[in-house]
Amino acid sequence: MNHLLPIEKRNAVLSRMAELLEEERANLKTVNQQDLNNYSGDDLAMEKRLLVDDAKIDGMILSMQQLASQEDPIGVERFNFDHENGMKIINKTAAFGTIMIIYESRPDVTVEAGGIAFKSGNKILLKGGKESVLSNLKIVELWHQALQENNIATEWVEYLNYNREETQAFLEKPTQKVDLIVPRGGEKLIAFVKKHATCPVIISGRGNNFVYVNAEANLDQALDIIINGKTSNISVCNALDKVLIDTNLKNWEAFAKKTIAELQQKNVTVLGDESISKIANVPQIESDLIWYEEFLDYKIVIGTTNSNQEAIDKINKYCGGHSASIITKNDAIAQEFMENVDTAAVYQNASTRFTDGGQFGLGGELAISTDKLHQRGPIGLQHLVTNKWYIYGNGQIR
Structure with a gap:
C-alpha cells in the first residue's frame, strides 16, 4: 500500500482538501463549537489553540494551497559521484514511510501536519487530544473524501482515536510500522512519548525564549520587541518568557521601569531578579529554577546581567533551545551572541515570535524542533525526508 504516490496525485488531494475546507467552513465551526462547549478546563492557552474561527480556516486553506504549489521534496538529488570503476552513485531524498503526530487541542x-506529511510522500497517523476530537474527526472525514475522490486509499491519512492507555500500548508495540513520531505539545506529552516510543522521535514545541537588551540597544525597538514577544500570543512556543538587561546600558533602571509599566498595563505579571525588584516594585523570584520555566501565560521574568558573555552563558543554561534575540546596534556583538547562543533560531533586533515555518518561507511546518538531529527549528516540507543511495553499475564486484 505504501508505494510512493505520483506528485500529481498528491497535489490533487491537497487542492481538493483546500476546496472542501471552504465548502465545509460553517459545519467545521459548528462542530468546533461543540468541542469548545465540552472543554471544561481553565487553561487559557489550550482554549485559544482549540478554537476554529474564520481566520484559522483561512490559514488551513492557505496552507493546503501553498503545499500543493510547492516543489516535490522527494527524489531531490543531494550528492552525485562517479566511481573510478564506472559505477554511478547518487543520493536522493526519500519519504520516511509512516509518520505519527501526537498533539494537543489544535485542529x-x-x-x-497532515498535509506536510502527505505531500512529502508519507502515510500519516494523527493522534489528537480528546478536547478537539469532534473537530479532528470532521477534518479527517474531509481528508478521506479528498483521497477517495482521487481514487487513493483512505489509509494514507489515519486518525487514532485512542485514550492514554491505548496510545501507550501503540507506542510500545505499534500494530503497524511507524518510522518517525513527532509529539507537539507540552513537556508532559513529550516526556510520555519519549519514554514509550520504539522509533525515532523529533522533540518539538518547548519555548522559554530570551531577549537580551545589550548596552548598545535601540530602546524603542527593545521595548516593542519585548511587548510583542510576550503579549501578541501567549499560547505559542515562540512567545517570550525571559528578559536580560545589560547594566552597562545608560539609564538601564529607567528602561527597566518603563518596560515593566508597559507590561503591567497589558496584564502581564512581572517578576524580577534581586536588582530588578529593588529598583521596581515587583516581586523577586523565589529561586533560580524559574529561569527554566516556560510560562504560556501572561507572566515574564526580567533580570540583569553585566556582560555579553554572562548573558550568553545564562541563556545557554536555562533556555529551551528554541529562540533567543539580542537587541543591539553593534553588529559584531550581535554576531558573537548569535554564534554562541545554542538555540535553533537566533535573532538580532527582532521578535522571537517569527520562529515559524510560514514566517521563514517554508510554507508551514510540521513542528519546531529543539533537537539537533536531523533538522533544527521549523521542520517544513523539504526537511520531512530521509535519503537513499542509488547505485547504477554494469557488473562491478569488489
Missing part, C-alpha cells in the same frame, strides 16, 4: 494541526 489546524490535523490539516497542516
